Every structure is written in C-alpha cells, then in structure tokens.
Amino acid sequence: MIKGKEVNVISRPILYSFRRCPYAMRARLAIQYSQVPVELREVVLRDKPADMLHRSPKGTVPVIITPANQVIDESIDIMLWALKQNDPDGWLRDDAESLIEQNDGEFKAYLDLYKYSDRFPDFPAEHYRSQAEGFLKRLESLLCQSPFLLGESLSMADMAVFPFIRQFAHVDKAWFDAANYPKLQFWLQQRLNSIMFAQIMEKYPKWQPDTPGVMFGGG
Ligand SMILES: N[C@@H](CCC(=O)N[C@@H](CS)C(=O)NCC(=O)O)C(=O)O
Structure with missing residues (x-):
C-alpha cells in the first residue's frame, strides 16, 4: 500500500x-x-x-x-x-467501412465548403452543395432497399453518419426538407427523434x- x-x-x-x-x-x-x-x-x-x-x-x-x-x-x-x-x-459491422470512409473524407470536405461557403467565394454555396449530394444519393439509394444503411437493423454506419447529415440539413433546412430525398429525410428524422439522441x-x-x-x- x-x-x-x-x-x-x-x-x-x-x-x-x-x-x-x-x-x-x-x-x-x-x-x-x-x-x-x-x-x-x-x-x-x-x-x-x-x-x-x-x-x-x-x-x-x-x-x-x-x-x-x-x-x-x-x-x-x-x-x-x-x-x-x-x-x-449487433451494431458492429465489417461492411460499414466504405460508407464511413466516404462520409469522413469526400462528404465532410464538401459539407465544410457548403457550410462555410462565404469563406470560399470561388463558387456559390449551391455548387458545394451539389458536390456533397453525391453522398446523399448513395444513402438515399441504400435506404430505398432497406430501412437502415446496412440492412434491416441499425448499425454503426447509421450512427457514424447521421450526425453529419444533420449538420448538412441544418445549413439550409428549407432546402433539405424540400429536396428529393424522402427516405433519407425520414431516416434522419427517426434518428433525431430517438431517446438515445x-x-x-x-x-x-x-x-x-x-x-x-x-x-x-x-x-
Ligand atoms: N478524425 C477525427 C476528427 C475529430 C475532429 O475534427 N473534431 C473537431 C470538432 S468537430 C475538433 O476537435 N477540431 C479541433 C478544433 O476545432 O480545434 C475523429 O474522427 O475523431
């Protein structure tokens, strides 16, 4: 002792x-x-x-x-x-890596350009937003096949990605709510409404x- x-x-x-x-x-x-x-x-x-x-x-x-x-x-x-x-x-999934990689890499970079577009005046905000939309389209297409990004139940991919989609949506909420991503909008809203959040x-x-x-x- x-x-x-x-x-x-x-x-x-x-x-x-x-x-x-x-x-x-x-x-x-x-x-x-x-x-x-x-x-x-x-x-x-x-x-x-x-x-x-x-x-x-x-x-x-x-x-x-x-x-x-x-x-x-x-x-x-x-x-x-x-x-x-x-x-x-069963949140742990081997197949989460590619989504998280695109989220943390390309998508996060476009999200920052979009969010802080006044600091990057070479292009208007819409330009950066449409670049970020490549990832949204990937998510929307996954969510057309199943309720969660990697299938029938929540996984670490949903949880790792949605805080960034939330941030993207908040840059221009009216635009996001009116955009043609019905599955993504529903998925995000579910995550935001959860007790865990x-x-x-x-x-x-x-x-x-x-x-x-x-x-x-x-x-
Ligand atoms: N790759 C890191 C990124 C973490 C990160 O960039 N966090 C931001 C806050 S959202 C930060 O701490 N930035 C440092 C600063 O702003 O001083 C991770 O996944 O943990």
Missing part, C-alpha cells in the same frame, strides 16, 4: 467531448448504447484542457483516456472500443480541471 503519496489513478475512462461536434456525437452514441461507464468532460474548443492536449497533442475531440492510460483519439476507434465491450443489437445531446457545463466530470454511459 502506498502511503502519504498522491497517486493519480482513474477508475473509469475519461471522455473529452464537445456537445455539438458530430465526431463526438457518434462516440457518445456508441458509448451510450454499449453502456460503458465513462467520465465525460465537456470541452470548449478554443480553450482545450491542458491534460487533454498533453495526452493527445493533435487537439481534436473526442478523446478517450482509459484507466490503463491508453489514448483513443479517433471517433471511429472510440466507437469500436465501446462496441467491442458490449454490442447487444436526446440522451447524448444533454447539455453539460464546461469541465473545470481538478473537478469530476459527468457520469455518462452506464453505471
């Missing part, structure tokens, strides 16, 4: 998160679903905690620090980490160093 010495031991994994970040949303969705207990620390991106930056110098959220001091700082890896511990409804979008104050974060996930 160590006496008279402060030992920095954490009992549950720490999740550095930012409520509105779509990458952090997908991580929280997987953690909430798998019921892995974590201590959530709400981050403000312009004032990131020193401990987070020390553990993960690239400075993006979400980040998990496990009790064994393992650092997981890619949102898909956090999803996999949670699902490998508990996956009651409400649970992961709860608001927390900014985490202050040397204070406990919020219990999240399970337990």
Whole structure:
C-alpha cells in the first residue's frame, strides 16, 4: 500500500467531448448504447484542457483516456472500443467501412465548403452543395432497399453518419426538407427523434480541471 503519496489513478475512462461536434456525437452514441461507464468532460474548443492536449497533442475531440492510460483519439476507434465491450443489437459491422470512409473524407470536405461557403467565394454555396449530394444519393439509394444503411437493423454506419447529415440539413433546412430525398429525410428524422439522441445531446457545463466530470454511459 502506498502511503502519504498522491497517486493519480482513474477508475473509469475519461471522455473529452464537445456537445455539438458530430465526431463526438457518434462516440457518445456508441458509448451510450454499449453502456460503458465513462467520465465525460465537456470541452470548449478554443480553450482545450491542458491534460487533454498533453495526452493527445493533435487537439481534436473526442478523446478517450482509459484507466490503463491508453489514448483513443479517433471517433471511429472510440466507437469500436465501446462496441467491442458490449454490442447487444449487433451494431458492429465489417461492411460499414466504405460508407464511413466516404462520409469522413469526400462528404465532410464538401459539407465544410457548403457550410462555410462565404469563406470560399470561388463558387456559390449551391455548387458545394451539389458536390456533397453525391453522398446523399448513395444513402438515399441504400435506404430505398432497406430501412437502415446496412440492412434491416441499425448499425454503426447509421450512427457514424447521421450526425453529419444533420449538420448538412441544418445549413439550409428549407432546402433539405424540400429536396428529393424522402427516405433519407425520414431516416434522419427517426434518428433525431430517438431517446438515445436526446440522451447524448444533454447539455453539460464546461469541465473545470481538478473537478469530476459527468457520469455518462452506464453505471
Ligand atoms: N478524425 C477525427 C476528427 C475529430 C475532429 O475534427 N473534431 C473537431 C470538432 S468537430 C475538433 O476537435 N477540431 C479541433 C478544433 O476545432 O480545434 C475523429 O474522427 O475523431
């Protein structure tokens, strides 16, 4: 037994998160679903905690620090980490990779150009939007075949992708609602109406160093 010495031991994994970040949303969705207990620390991106930056110098959220001091700082890896511990409804899927790759690569790049089109005045917003639509068309065609992206039940693909479609829809909600993506609109609305989405979008104050974060996930 160590006496008279402060030992920095954490009992549950720490999740550095930012409520509105779509990458952090997908991580929280997987953690909430798998019921892995974590201590959530709400981050403000312009004032990131020193401990987070020390553990993960690239400075993006979400980040998990496990009790064994393992650092997981890619949102898909956090999803996999949670699902490998508990996956009651079979969200883990080998065939999710190609969709997630297109989402995180090409689609996210066009989404940013569309969302921040005033910073990229070479083209109007509609130009960037129509480039992003390539991915929407792929999703719409998948959802014409089955209620979820990879078949008859929810999978990590749905959960990894929908926070980004939500962001896309919010750039011009009236346009999105009127566009010819009926299956995608329904699928998005279902995800947004879910209890799980409400649970992961709860608001927390900014985490202050040397204070406990919020219990999240399970337990
Ligand atoms: N590839 C990373 C991307 C995460 C990411 O870019 N997160 C944004 C917030 S949505 C971030 O932390 N950006 C850093 C910043 O704005 O300072 C992942 O999947 O976790």
